[in-house]
Amino acid sequence: MTDKTLASPDTGTRPPGTTRPARRRRFNRREAVAGYLFISPWIVGFLVFTAGPMIYSLVISFSHYNLATNVVRPAGTSNYQALLENPRVASSLGNTLFYALLAVPLEIAFALLLAGLLNRVGRGSGFFRTVYYLPKMTPTVATASIFLLLLNGNTGAINDGLRLIGISGPQWLVDPDWVKPSIVLMALWGVSGTMVIFLAALKNVPRELYEVASLDGAGPVRRFFSITLPMISGAMFFNVIILTIAAFQVFDQAYLLFWRDQSNPAPEASLFYAVYLFQEAFRQFNFGFAAAMAWLLFVILMVLTFIQVRIGNRFVYYEGGR
Incomplete structure (x- = not known):
């Protein structure tokens, strides 16, 4: 029996052990969405309180930034x-x-x-x-x-x-x-x-x-x-x-x-x-x-x-x- 015969809609059934790719993809997608929803508080916290300040600190490391005067001047690598x-x-x-x-x-x-x-x-x-x-x-x-x-x-x-x-x-x-x-x-x-x-x-x-x-x-x-x-x-x-x-x-x-x-x-x-x-x-x-x-x-x-x-x-x- 060929793979084409196994997948034929005329049979109406699938042999044990085979999977439905479309249904599995939908299930995997729902699992991924649920997982991202569960970890979304950590992702938001990481982006706002860790990654964001790190990127900003890298930017101001190439500038003369004085908080007292709130003056920012480019500094290059000085x-x-x-x-x-x-x-x-x-x-x-x-x-x-x-x-x-x-x-x-x-x-x-x-x-x-x-x-x-x-x-x-x-x-x-x-x-x-x-x-x-x-x-x-x-x-x-x-x-x-x-x-x-x-x-x-x-x-x-x-x-x-x-x-x-x-x-x-x-x-x-x-x-x-x-x-x-x-x-x-x-x-x-x-x-x-x-x-x-x-x-x-x-x-x-x-x-x-x-x-x-x-x-x-x-x-x-x-x-x-x-x-x-x-x-x-x-x-x-x-x-x-x-x-x-x-x-x-x-x-x-x-x-x-x-x-x-x-x-x-x-x-x-x-x-x-x-x-x-x-x-x-x-x-x-x-x-x-x-x-x-x-x-x-x-x-x-x-x-x-x-x-x-x-x-x-x-x-x-x-x-x-x-």
């Missing part, structure tokens, strides 16, 4: 040339890079440690998960106020604790060498979001693998590096990328600890890229230069993410294969 000539851009990028190299590994290690401890808790694990996550819910302003007291070089609780064991604590908020570590300590306070992701990954590691490894004589360290790390490598990969992006955009901690009070000069070691961008945009009202700074940061993050993806995919274990 704003981008000024990025290369401005020493504070280079120093703020250096401070941000140093912070990222210090903060990201510490946040990964601390979050993984907390997740490992929670993974071992049996009864009452929900209570401990809630307690460990509460710092993430604390407003940043309140957290900064607490750390201003904790990190005070003379009367702070951290230095008081160090004195009890015979260690003279540093001037956390004054000494340029300790400014960035103090901000890292504040960042570690809110590491519980990363911890939750690691905890979910640890819960999905098959217990049978640990049992077999124990029978083969593998100790805790060997089981961690041979089983735990490979099995949670996907979560590790995700957290490293997200934390790297967040580290290059660090603003709240540095601004609240050092730059909120303009009457006291802040150490240059606390001048991060996002803080300097904020100063140029909302204190100097130099929006063209600030927009160019924002796009430079966007390019840097795109390049770093691309490198991380290319390198990280070699070490990530995918259970279903690639």
Whole structure:
């Protein structure tokens, strides 16, 4: 029987397994329309609040735009040339890079440690998960106020604790060498979001693998590096990328600890890229230069993410294969 016979209207029926192309196309079209209607709020929000401002910022990055005078003058590429000539851009990028190299590994290690401890808790694990996550819910302003007291070089609780064991604590908020570590300590306070992701990954590691490894004589360290790390490598990969992006955009901690009070000069070691961008945009009202700074940061993050993806995919274990 040929295909022409199967499609003949004289038969009136179709063999099992065949489909009606026209009806399927109409069904697929209705499914597509319904899907777009469901996601239309997100599409509108993305176009209005994300894509639109991004395009506008790209346009004004090629102009001299002063919000105070509302004067816009074409600038060509002078704003981008000024990025290369401005020493504070280079120093703020250096401070941000140093912070990222210090903060990201510490946040990964601390979050993984907390997740490992929670993974071992049996009864009452929900209570401990809630307690460990509460710092993430604390407003940043309140957290900064607490750390201003904790990190005070003379009367702070951290230095008081160090004195009890015979260690003279540093001037956390004054000494340029300790400014960035103090901000890292504040960042570690809110590491519980990363911890939750690691905890979910640890819960999905098959217990049978640990049992077999124990029978083969593998100790805790060997089981961690041979089983735990490979099995949670996907979560590790995700957290490293997200934390790297967040580290290059660090603003709240540095601004609240050092730059909120303009009457006291802040150490240059606390001048991060996002803080300097904020100063140029909302204190100097130099929006063209600030927009160019924002796009430079966007390019840097795109390049770093691309490198991380290319390198990280070699070490990530995918259970279903690639």
